[in-house]
Amino acid sequence: MxxxxxxxxxxxxxxxxxxxxxxxxxxxxxxxxxxxxxxxxxxxxxxxxxxxxxxxxxxxxxxxxxxxxxxxxxxxxxxxxxxxxxxxxxxxxxxxxxxxxxxxxxxxxxxxxxxxxxxxxxxxxxxxxxxxxxxxxxxxxxxxxxxxxxxxxxxxxxxxxxxxxxxxxxxxxxxxxxxxxxxxxxxxxxxxxxxxxxxxxxxxxxxxxxxxNTYSESRLRLMGHVLSQMKVYPEHHAALITLTKKEQSNFNYIRGDSEGFVNIPLSIKNVVFSCFLREDTEKPMIKVSLRSVGSFPCNRLAAEFFNGGGHLNASGGEFYGTLEEAEKVLELALEKFKPLLNAKG
Ligand code: 5GP
Ligand code: MN
Incomplete structure (x- = not known):
């Protein structure tokens, strides 16, 4: 019942x-x-x-x-x-x-x-x-x-x-x-x-x-490429993956091709927070996707740094600026949230 x-x-x-x-x-x-x-x-x-x-x-x-x-x-x-x-x-x-x-x-x-x-x-x-x-x-x-x-x-x-x-x-x-x-x-x-x-x-x-399990070949190759460029921040238990417009066109990106990518870094031992920054092809912005495991509130980070929101473990936002600038903002955010990222549970 x-x-x-x-x-x-x-x-x-x-x-x-x-x-x-x-x-x-x-x-x-x-x-x-x-x-x-x-x-x-x-x-x-x-x-x-x-x-x-x-x-x-x-x-x-x-x-x-x-x-x-x-x-x-x-x-x-x-x-x-x-x-x-x-x-x-x-x-x-x-x-x-x-x-x-x-x-x-x-x-x-x-x-x-x-x-x-x-x-x-x-x-x-x-x-x-x-x-x-x-x-x-x-x-x-x-x-x-x-x-x-x-x-x-x-x-x-x-x-x-x-x-x-x-x-x-x-x-x-x-x-x-x-x-x-x-x-x-x-x-x-x-x-x-x-x-x-x-x-x-x-x-x-x-x-x-x-x-x-119905990926296209190009999506899987794009995934390999994105992961090979991944940055890991061991002191923050965090990881970052990015995707530029140029990379999207190199891999014949179609909408949905990067669905789920943001979850992959969470499979690394001790990584509790993952960020995916993707240059949007329509608007001059960076789409931000955030995921966490356990109690780390990615919606708080999304709201404070990326004008967004969402759930505790899955949130997102938008950043108007370059990918490099978005990366800098993320790194500031990681520093600010370091105590929470290091908290157990
Ligand atoms: P995703 O990473 O799959 O795009 O988004 C995950 C969750 O984050 C969504 O279900 C939604 O709740 C939240 N989210 C994504 N993008 C935005 C945004 O731009 N603004 C707000 N407020 N929430 C978002
Ligand atoms: Mn839903």
Whole structure:
């Protein structure tokens, strides 16, 4: 049995909206990851079983390794089909905002979603949700939005309507937001939910292979290159990897190719904090990705030094300047956080 994580009044409220709604739009954050796409499609498959006219809209493209997901071909990319998407958003009865805590995280879609008269619900697990939805289901203690979507559907009494396809999407989000159940994954109820998803006939081993073992040759060579340039800061238990625009073009970089790179330095003994700095190809900035193991708060470092935020163990930000300058800022940050980086636990 599962603990009742989501408040009953919110379940009842959404169930009422859903009953009356015909057109439902599901939106997720920019540069969608496995949990953004997994939770969105998980909910979408369910709404389809209820004969709703549902559409998933995301701001821009998602990585190739998520393309196998059932329903992914029906996802509308806002940057390609803005006019059609604007119409759906404006005419929706209900808009479900999944896996983001601030309207700015949906980028160019923010204006359309804000202006829409639709009823809005947030289902998310990031800290400090902004107040842009009538129903706010926000649970930072839960490791994925996909898990929250599963809980929401079940609590409304529709477990039996979760299809194998829907279960595959929910599982994918739960898996990717926990690094294949290697972090934020000690809650035993996760494994009860997996057991329930397996009862729908999903092949979890196959999903793992489809997500993690379908790299292109150039991505693997890029990974080798990036790692060969890695800097390790033994006194700070930290490591840094970087990727310039030039290197991206040398290795035929496509969006998503560096997904997961930031986690790799954490496999070095005694490294508890990893930073990945990547020159953005669209904006004149450095995208900052931070990861930690244990209690080191990368979200604090992201907020103080890189104008960002996120979770304790996974956060990010943006830096306007050169890669060299960003590296200097990181080194200052390492010095400032040295006591915490050296703390045990
Ligand atoms: P990633 O390294 O995968 O891009 O981001 C990891 C997490 O950091 C995201 O789930 C998000 O919570 C947070 N994050 C990433 N980039 C930003 C940013 O620019 N601003 C803020 N506030 N959070 C970010
Ligand atoms: Mn998530």
């Amino acid at each position: 599962l603990t009742k994580v989501i408040e009953q009044s919110k379940i009842d409220h959404f169930a009422k909206w859903m009953e009356r709604a015909d057109k439902i739009v599901i939106v997720a954050h920019v540069a969608p990851d496995g949990d953004a796409i997994g939770s969105s499609l998980g909910l979408w498959h369910f709404l389809n079983t209820q004969d709703k006219d549902a559409t998933v809209i995301v701001p821009n493209a998602f990585p190739d390794f998520l393309r196998w997901m059932p329903g992914s071909k029906d996802i509308l990319l806002y940057d390609r089909y803005k006019e059609f998407a604007d119409k759906l958003i404006a005419e929706a009865d209900v808009i479900c905002c999944l896996d983001f805590n601030a309207i700015s995280r949906i980028d160019a879609m923010a204006d359309a979603v804000s202006a829409s008269p639709a009823r809005k619900i947030l289902v998310d697990h990031h800290l400090n949700p902004e107040d842009f939805c009538r129903i706010i289901i926000s649970h930072p203690e839960i490791s994925s939005t996909s898990e929250l979507v599963f809980r929401l559907i079940c609590r409304m009494g529709y477990f039996s309507d979760i299809t194998k396809e829907g279960a595959e999407c929910i599982y994918t989000g739960m898996m990717t937001d926990t690094g294949g159940f290697t972090y934020n994954s000690n809650n035993r109820e996760i494994y009860f939910i997996i057991s329930e998803l397996l009862s729908k006939g999903i092949d979890k081993d196959d999903i793992y292979r489809k997500v993690y």
